[in-house]
Amino acid sequence: MSHAQAPKGALAKLLIGASLAFVALFLVLPLALVFVSAFAEGAGAYFEALADEETWSAVKLTLLTAAISVPLNVVFGVCAAWLLSKYDFWGKSALLTVIDLPFSVSPVIAGLVFVLLFGSGGWFYSALSAADVKIIFAVPGVIIATTFVTFPMVAREVLGVMEAQGSDEEEAALTLGASGWQLFTRVTLPKIRWGVAYGVILSNARAMGEFGAVSVVSGHIRGETNTMPLHIEILYGEYNFVGAFAVASLLTLLAVVTLVLKQWVEWRTARAARGFEGAPAEDSLEGQRALLGGAP
Amino acid sequence: MSVRVESITKRFGADAGRVTGVSGVSFEAPSHAITSLVGPSGSGKSTLLRLVAGLEQPDQGRVLVEGEDLTRVPVQARRLGFVFQNYALFRHMSVFDNIAFGLSVRGASRKEQAARVSELLELVQLADYAKRLPDQLSGGQRQRVALARALAPRPRVLLLDEPFGALDTQVRVELREWLHRLHEQTQVTTLLVTHDQEEALELSQHVVLLREGQVEQAGTPTELYESPRSAFVASFLGGAQILKGQVSEGQLQLPGQELSADVDHADGAVEAFVRPHDVRLVRADEPGGAPARVERLIRVGGFVKLTVRLDSGEVLQVQMSRTAQLDLGVEAGDPVRVDLGGIRVIARRGYSI
């Protein structure tokens, strides 16, 4: 960062200008437009649209989905990060590739695979319908598809943190007699908490906003299996633009809060990392002499 | 609490990177003494220490502490103290909590913890720093906290992995002196890994010199320094220069020159060593020694380092005090005579000394 400079010269100004224009047109404009469109017919219409019963049921389902899939992925993500950063074993890189798979699978295919498993004609269809359990076109399908899509996010974040921190402190705790659980809760967890927080923030945003995968499995049953993004699609399709953008404004707020939290966590982590550099550089020689003189 | 390592072997995969294995290593570290595991990087000394600690599992061999076989005992139950090269202090805990950790995980009461921690803070002279975080300490202070943390649960053996590796020269020299006194006080059996031969010779009562995962020689510092059993030992400890020669009838002769010295060795081809400060120079017009010329002379404070080329072609490094050089009156380019009275023959492994 020491080589950053105040912009000088025409080229620098041109590049900064182009970047600002791009960000304004491509990123800020859509953001602003959501709110402008949501309030196009005044605050009254906006809150009326939000007060709709089906909107509320979509909000509740979205919250429920995130509340189940995010904690599941946190437990898995911490386990996977521990496994992949602390041990070498046969098949490790293959496992890492498999964990990353959901990143490179189209959301639509992510939904499709669960239809093929649980939908009519699927592997588990007859067993499930015998037990009268419905997964596809029902809430469980929405949750499972969301879990698939957000699957690697916490694992990836925490793995990066654990690899950067190494295992020295864990080994030190072992030599001091800590059990596995003591080691994890008292040494590892405090070290990785910001990494976990980061993963939670990102995967929560994705979980609440997922569209393609959920669209395939939900069946779009209003008031039952509609999440907020799906509800936006329905309202938009009915030319209820104020309603669509009103629901979209809630998700946009979520995105903005996500970005702010993300920046805050990054700032916290950077500050923690700077700690060592801010420490007193070295013992004063006087201090060392006093130390030697004081030793009996 | 003596530590015994019996023919221990540990191999790492080809992709393991910086860690080196050890093969068939045996040694014994006597009770209450400091034993140094010394060698160049890649000699396997840190691996050996981790094997003793239980942080690595050996492929073969055993680790015994006071006769008890610890090879299959998990790290937590070994009750050994370990000081890591980069200290590995718990960054989110205060100095106090760091030192208390080993007591608290074993269920010691708060009162016991507080008493033991303040005792140790006194010992490492950091009584005023109990509430600080590791990040707020200097390198030397962190080092002392790491030591106190390792000592707190009263370990049977203290294991130190390059404890001064990350510190400035000045601080390391002083901490070394301090560690010596600390050891005299605590008397805890200590294994010290270092690549610094001076540190090993100065601090320890017993030295194990490793090379490429095997023990090259073990013994007291004096034994290794005075009677190295290989050219490697001689040059690693004290920077000896190796000369090839011939022994006949108790006389060592170096080829192509009239140098000879009395040695106690069987006849035959040998390697001999001499350290820079054991080479004596005399004036060219005085008798004795072999003719040579000073090629280069560098003054380093109170010392001078000379590069001397014998007329027979061999090049020797010589070191003497500035005063001795002024008395002798030689400068670069001057002819001198070299007296190799301090030369010794390397007793090969298997030979009796």
Add this chain to the structure above:
Amino acid sequence: MRPALPGFRLTLGIVLLYTSLIVLLPLAALGARAGELGLSGIWAVVSDERALRAYGLSFGAALVAALINAVLGLMLAWVLVRYRFPGRRLIDGLVDLPFALPTAVAGIALTAIYSPKGMLGGPLAELGLQVAFTRVGITVALVFIGIPFVVRTVQPVLEGLDPSLSEAAQVLGASRLQTFFRVILPALLPATLTGFALALARGVGEYGSVVFISGNMPYRTEVASLLIITKLEQYDYEGATALAAVMLLVSFAILLGVNLLQRRLSRGLT
């Protein structure tokens, strides 16, 4: 290798079980269903004119968008790392917006902006360029979705780049442009390529942001992921499976290829 740390069996068990249930089993179901169709069955579906057009559009638009993103992303990363100007931190934060903003929201917002009556779509339409409901619109949506991938992979590399590298080049007499193209750009190329590949992979399968702006006209603005959904809505699971299997295979092949290329590129650097 740190075998001394506890928890290997526990975490291995949890990870294998969970990964198998959530990822492997569902993907295996896709593989098995595709296998039942056989090569000829799959070919019958994907060789259809409508399917070929949809694939061409998905891969083509994703490729164009990823190329645009590589250039724009490199520029943004450069500006964010190398220059200090008011608003830099805000822009740095905004770059992640496409990650955080649900795709459906992005989709309706972009459509509103670029529709013939929209804020930008109106003036552009007068100039003769219709964006929404055309391939241009699809590409715009994919540029929006993909921009953070390139910026966020290039940025840390650029930050970590040793400043003495370009100083050394300048001391040796290289001009600023020579320094950029011969010293800095080659060092950034592997990361740029990674970002490009990520943006491409994301773009190929993208659905939410595209479905609103594309207009969804079969043969013209229908992307592959939409065609899969159409088949599913008609309960044509076989058709959907065949389309998905081929799309997945081609995506993996592209990622693998880029991976190999990137390895070759970075070997010379480290």
